[in-house]
Amino acid sequence: xxxxxxxxxxxxGILALVLTLSTTKTISSILAGQRHQQPQLRNRRICxxxxxxxxxxxxxxxxxxxxxxxxxxxxxxxxxxSTGDARGLGSVRRTELVRSGVxxxxxxxxxxxxxxDPTNFPDSMTKTWPTDRIASLLASAFTSKPSSKPxxxxxxxFDRAGVSSHPNxxxxxxxxxxxxxGLASDEEVVVDLYALSSVNVLRKYISVFDLFLSVxxxxxxxxAGVGVGASQEVKREMEEVDHHPSSLVxxxxxxxxxxxxxAMMHAHRSQMVWFRHLYILFSRYMVINDxxxxxxx
Numbered sequence: 001x002x003x004x005x006x007x008x009x010x011x012x013g014i015l016a017l018v019l020t021l022s023t024t025k026t027i028s029s030i031l032a033g034q035r036h037q038q039p040q041l042r043n044r045r046i047c048x049x050x051x052x053x054x055x056x057x058x059x060x061x062x063x064x065x066x067x068x069x070x071x072x073x074x075x076x077x078x079x080x081x082s083t084g085d086a087r088g089l090g091s092v093r094r095t096e097l098v099r100s101g102v103x104x105x106x107x108x109x110x111x112x113x114x115x116x117d118p119t120n121f122p123d124s125m126t127k128t129w130p131t132d133r134i135a136s137l138l139a140s141a142f143t144s145k146p147s148s149k150p151x152x153x154x155x156x157x158f159d160r161a162g163v164s165s166h167p168n169x170x171x172x173x174x175x176x177x178x179x180x181x182g183l184a185s186d187e188e189v190v191v192d193l194y195a196l197s198s199v200n201v202l203r204k205y206i207s208v209f210d211l212f213l214s215v216x217x218x219x220x221x222x223x224a225g226v227g228v229g230a231s232q233e234v235k236r237e238m239e240e241v242d243h244h245p246s247s248l249v250x251x252x253x254x255x256x257x258x259x260x261x262x263a264m265m266h267a268h269r270s271q272m273v274w275f276r277h278l279y280i281l282f283s284r285y286m287v288i289n290d291x292x293x294x295x296x297x
Contacts, residue, residue: 040245040248041067041072041074041154041245041248042072042073042074043072043073043074044067044073044074044075044153044154045074045075045077045151045152045153045154046067046074046075046076046077046152046153046154046155046156047076047077047078047079047142047152047154047155047156048060048063048064048076048077048078048079048156048157049079049081049138049155049156049157049172049176050078050079050080050081050157050172051080051081051082051121051123051158051166051168051169051171051172052080052082052084052093052123052168053080053083053084053093053094053096053097053100053114053268054084054093054096054097054100054264054268054271055080055169056078056080056097056100056101056104056263057100057104057260057263057264057267057268058264058279058283058285058286059158059163059196059285059289060156060196060285060289061104061252061256061259061260061263061285061286061289062250062251062252062256062260062285062286062287062288062289063156063196063248063250063289063291064076064078064101064104064105064106065104065105065250065252065256065259065260066250066252066256067250068104068105068106068107069105075107075111076105076106076107076111077106077111077112077113077152078097078101078106078111078112078113079113079115079141080097080112080113080114080115081115081117081121081129081134081137081168081172082114082115082116082117082118082121082122082123082168083114083116083118083123084123085116085118085123086122086123086124089270090116092270093268093270093271094114094116096267096268096269096270096271097112097114097267097268098112099266099267100263100264100267100268103259103262103263103266103267104259104260104263105259113141115137120133121133121134121168123168124167124168125166125167126167127167127168128167128168128170128171129167129168129171129172129175130171130175131171131174131175131178132175132178133175134171134172134174134175134176134178134179135175135176135178135179135182137175138155138175138176138179139179139182142191143183150183150191152191153190153191153192154191154192154193154194155176155179155180155191155192155193155194156193156194156195156196156291157172157173157176157193157194157195157196158170158172158173158195158196158198159173159195159196159197159198159292160173160174160195161198162198163196163198163285173195176193177193177294179191180193180294180296181296183296192244192293193293193294193296194248194291194292194293194294195291195292195294196285196289196290196291197214197217197290197291197292199284203284204283204284204285205282205283205284206282206284207281207282207283207284207286207287208251208284208287208288209284210284210288211251211288214249214284214288214290215249217290244293245293246292246293247290247291247292247293248289248290248291249288249289249290249291250288250289250290250291251287251288252286252287252288256287257286257287260280260286260287261280261286264276264280265280
């Protein structure tokens with residue numbers, strides 16, 4: 001036990017140093033140059049689509065913290081498609097999710113919605129959720145009828161690899177994609193779908209040290225979207241006019257890491273087994289999120 005506390009203290013100290021350094025002028029200038037230092041989504045109605053209570057803290061904390069800041073003018077909500085009832089803790093985990101959402105900056109408890117439908121959306125490491133059911137649920141939640149404009153501007157969820165290859169996470173990507181594609185026939189009806197990038201195991205557990213790789217790959221995605229050889233100014237102008245940035249990177253400072261840690265350790269107490277402490281210390285998703293805009297159809 002003493003050794004564990006000692007190692008945790010060392011790891012926390014190292015992480016504190018790195019995160020503090022990440023706010024210095026050197027790294028800030030790099031991020032500013034890539035236009036990733038500040039959220040690029042403003043005055044948007046945003047829904048974070050997750051599979052289980054604690055996904056928002058384990059994987060999306062930097063995104064929620066950044067986009068829910070009052071000065072952005074965004075309204076962020078969380079939609080969770082299960083209560084995480086695999087071990088009979090559904091009611092407990094629902095309450096924990098609400099508490100976590102508020103700790104991460106949501107306006108209030110009413111901005112957290114939890115679906116309790118274990119028949120269609122069971123909390124399971126082996127079962128895939130039906131794409132059409134997810135798309136239908138999103139349509140009923142965000143459009144009053146097929147031809148009406150959605151009540152959200154941005155939908156954020158996992159990518160096709162699900163970060164941890166969890167079938168429930170992967171199902172959300174396909175369901176969200178189907179929902180957005182169903183709206184794509186009408187140019188006036190647009191919901192931007194952003195997917196959280198999955199990375200290999202090595203990158204996943206090097207914490208903030210993955211920052212430069214995240215920015216590098218994000219810039220490559222932007223270049224591919226606007227044409228190889230396009231100048232940075234051209235890329236910026238296109239994104240400013242379009243208001244649909246093709247890539248977003250959110251990096252938490254020390255206070256952001258502490259907020260994410262608090263959401264995990266204090267809100268999701270029922271999930272805090274020993275390896276979650278290691279995850280909090282070493283996972284890059286606790287401090288870095290890079291999201292890609294998914295193309296419709």
